[in-house]
Amino acid sequence: MDKLIFINGEACDSINVLDRGLLFGDSVYEVTRSQESKLIYLDYHLGRLENSANRLYYPKGIIDEVRSDIEKITPLYINKDDYYLRIIITRGIDKNIGLIPDEDTKPNRILILQKFTPYPERWYKEGISLCVSSIKRNHPEGLNPDIKSGNYLNNYLALSEAKRRGFDDALMLSQGLKLTESTTSNIWFVKGNTFYTPSLDNGLLAGITRSRIISIIQAHPELELVEGSFDLEQIKDADEIFVSSSTKELIPVNKLEDKVFNVSEQSKTNLIAKLYREQVRADHQL
Amino acid sequence: MDKLIFINGEACDSINVLDRGLLFGDSVYEVTRSQESKLIYLDYHLGRLENSANRLYYPKGIIDEVRSDIEKITPLYINKDDYYLRIIITRGIDKNIGLIPDEDTKPNRILILQKFTPYPERWYKEGISLCVSSIKRNHPEGLNPDIKSGNYLNNYLALSEAKRRGFDDALMLSQGLKLTESTTSNIWFVKGNTFYTPSLDNGLLAGITRSRIISIIQAHPELELVEGSFDLEQIKDADEIFVSSSTKELIPVNKLEDKVFNVSEQSKTNLIAKLYREQVRADHQL
Numbered sequence: 001m002d003k004l005i006f007i008n009g010e011a012c013d014s015i016n017v018l019d020r021g022l023l024f025g026d027s028v029y030e031v032t033r034s035q036e037s038k039l040i041y042l043d044y045h046l047g048r049l050e051n052s053a054n055r056l057y058y059p060k061g062i063i064d065e066v067r068s069d070i071e072k073i074t075p076l077y078i079n080k081d082d083y084y085l086r087i088i089i090t091r092g093i094d095k096n097i098g099l100i101p102d103e104d105t106k107p108n109r110i111l112i113l114q115k116f117t118p119y120p121e122r123w124y125k126e127g128i129s130l131c132v133s134s135i136k137r138n139h140p141e142g143l144n145p146d147i148k149s150g151n152y153l154n155n156y157l158a159l160s161e162a163k164r165r166g167f168d169d170a171l172m173l174s175q176g177l178k179l180t181e182s183t184t185s186n187i188w189f190v191k192g193n194t195f196y197t198p199s200l201d202n203g204l205l206a207g208i209t210r211s212r213i214i215s216i217i218q219a220h221p222e223l224e225l226v227e228g229s230f231d232l233e234q235i236k237d238a239d240e241i242f243v244s245s246s247t248k249e250l251i252p253v254n255k256l257e258d259k260v261f262n263v264s265e266q267s268k269t270n271l272i273a274k275l276y277r278e279q280v281r282a283d284h285q286l
Numbered sequence: 287m288d289k290l291i292f293i294n295g296e297a298c299d300s301i302n303v304l305d306r307g308l309l310f311g312d313s314v315y316e317v318t319r320s321q322e323s324k325l326i327y328l329d330y331h332l333g334r335l336e337n338s339a340n341r342l343y344y345p346k347g348i349i350d351e352v353r354s355d356i357e358k359i360t361p362l363y364i365n366k367d368d369y370y371l372r373i374i375i376t377r378g379i380d381k382n383i384g385l386i387p388d389e390d391t392k393p394n395r396i397l398i399l400q401k402f403t404p405y406p407e408r409w410y411k412e413g414i415s416l417c418v419s420s421i422k423r424n425h426p427e428g429l430n431p432d433i434k435s436g437n438y439l440n441n442y443l444a445l446s447e448a449k450r451r452g453f454d455d456a457l458m459l460s461q462g463l464k465l466t467e468s469t470t471s472n473i474w475f476v477k478g479n480t481f482y483t484p485s486l487d488n489g490l491l492a493g494i495t496r497s498r499i500i501s502i503i504q505a506h507p508e509l510e511l512v513e514g515s516f517d518l519e520q521i522k523d524a525d526e527i528f529v530s531s532s533t534k535e536l537i538p539v540n541k542l543e544d545k546v547f548n549v550s551e552q553s554k555t556n557l558i559a560k561l562y563r564e565q566v567r568a569d570h571q572l
C-alpha cells in the first residue's frame with residue numbers, strides 16, 4: 001500500500017474543483033498515527049476536529065460520520081506496521097462559488113492512509129535547528145490558530161523561510177513578539193527543573209501531545225510546569241528546548257538562530273520523551 | 287453552458303486530493319469577467335496573479351502558461367453574453383503531504399468559466415449594509431492580504447458573522463483598528479469633494495478596480511483623493527460610503543452598523559460608478 005484515499009467512505013482520490021476546500025481552504029483536519037493497530041489518541045483528535053468544525057459553523061453531526069468512516073475503513077488496512085492517518089472535512093461543493101456557502105452544501109469527509117515514515121533518527125539524537133521567523137503567527141482575532149484548518153499558508157511561509165535560511169524549522173512569534181509555536185509543533189523550554197510552554201491565549205494550537213506532556217510534568221514530583229507568555233530572551237536563556245507533535249512526539253532543539261543548546265541522552269527532554277512514549281503505551285494498552 | 291472547468295488546458299472538473307490547494311489552501315487566484323467578449327483588465331489580473339505567485343515562491347513562467355490557456359480556451363466559449371472567469375493556480379500535488387513541497391511538485395492551472403450573474407439591482411440603487419466585523423483582517427506580517435490566495439477563512443468568518451447579524455457584508459479592521467476592506471471588496475468614503483480609501487500598508491488587497499478609481503478621481507478637476515490610515519469615527523462621519531471590486535464595480539453602502547448613509551442617483555458614488563463604467567469601455571474599445 002502506498003496511499004489509500006477515501007471520500008465519504010468510498011475509495012476515491014479526486015475531488016470536485018468547486019469544493020470549498022480547494023476554493024477557500026475551507027476545511028478542517030487532524031493527523032494521527034497508529035501503533036500496533038491502535039490509532040493514537042483518536043478520541044482527542046476527533047474532539048479537536050469537532051471544535052475546529054464548530055468554530056467554522058460546519059453542520060452538527062459530521063464528526064459522528066467521520067468516526068463511522070474510520071471504524072469501517074481503518075481496521076481493513078491498518079496492521080502491525082505503523083500508519084499515518086489524515087482526516088479532512090471540507091465544507092463541500094459550492095456551485096455558486098460565493099464566499100457564503102450554498103444552502104445545500106454538504107461536507108465531504110476525506111481519509112488519507114499511508115505507511116508511517118518515521119522522522120530522521122538524527123533529529124531525535126542530535127536535535128533540530130530553529131530560526132526565528134519574520135512571519136508572525138496568525139492572530140487569534142483574525143484566524144485563530146486553535147482552528148486546525150486548511151488555511152496553512154501562514155505556517156508554510158515561515159517554514160519556507162527557515163529552509164531558505166538553512167534551518168530545519170521556524171519558531172513563530174505573535175505580533176506582540178511572544179512565543180507561539182513552530183510551524184507544525186508546539187514549543188517548550190526547560191530551565192532547571194521547570195518546563196515552560198506558551199499558554200493557549202498567545203495564539204497557538206492546543207496540541208494533544210502538548211496536553212499529555214503537561215499532565216506528565218504535573219504528575220512528576222520533581223518537575224514544575226509554567227504556562228504563560230514568554231519572549232525570545234527567556235527561551236534563549238533556557239537549558240534545553242524541544243518541540244512536540246502527534247507524529248513527531250518530542251524532538252530536541254540544538255540551535256535557535258545562533259544560540260546553541262545542549263542535546264544529550266541525560267537531558268530532561270529525553271526524560272519526558274521516554275515518559276511520553278510510556279504514557280502512550282499505557283493509554284492504549286500496548 | 288452552466289460551468290466549464292479546465293485543468294492545465296483540458297476540460298476536467300476534479301483534482302487530486304493530494305493537491306496542496308486542497309491540503310493547505312496553497313493556491314493563488316484571480317476573478318474577472320467579460321463584457322462583449324473582452325476579458326476586463328485581464329493584463330492587470332495576470333500581473334497581480336504573478337505577484338501573488340512570486341510571493342508564495344511558485345515557479346517562474348507559470349503565468350505565461352496560464353495566459354496561453356486563457357488565449358486558447360476562452361475565445362471558444364465567451365460570446366456576447368457576460369462571463370465570469372476564475373483563474374486558480376495551485377502549487378500542485380504533494381505526494382509526501384509535507385508542508386515543504388516535494389521537489390517534483392508542478393503547479394496545476396485551473397480555469398472556471400460560467401455565465402456572469404449580475405449582483406442584485408437593488409444593491410446598486412439602494413445600497414448594502416455593512417457591520418463592523420469582530421474578526422480582524424489578517425496581518426501583513428502573518429499572511430499578507432495583498433497575496434490573493436486560497437486561504438480565505440479570515441474573510442469567510444467575517445462575512446459569516448455579518449450574515450448572522452443580518453448585514454450584507456462586513457467592514458474589516460486591522461489589529462490596530464484601522465479600516466482595511468470589506469470581505470471581498472475595497473472600501474471608500476466620501477466627505478465633500480474628497481474621496482478616502484485605506485492605503486495598502488493597512489493590510490488589504492491592491493484592488494484593480496480600486497486603482498482605476500484612484501486614477502479617475504485624480505484626473506477629475508473638482509475631486510480630491512486621500513489614501514491613508516483611517517479609523518471608524520472617520521468613516522462614520524462620511525457623506526457617502528461605497529465598496530468596489532472587479533465583479534461588483536461600485537456598490538453604495540446605506541448603513542454601517544446603526545449609522546444610515548445617503549444613497550441617491552445624484553451621489554458622488556454614482557458619479558464615479560458611471561465614470562468607471564465609461565473608463566472600462568474606453569480601456570477595452572467597447
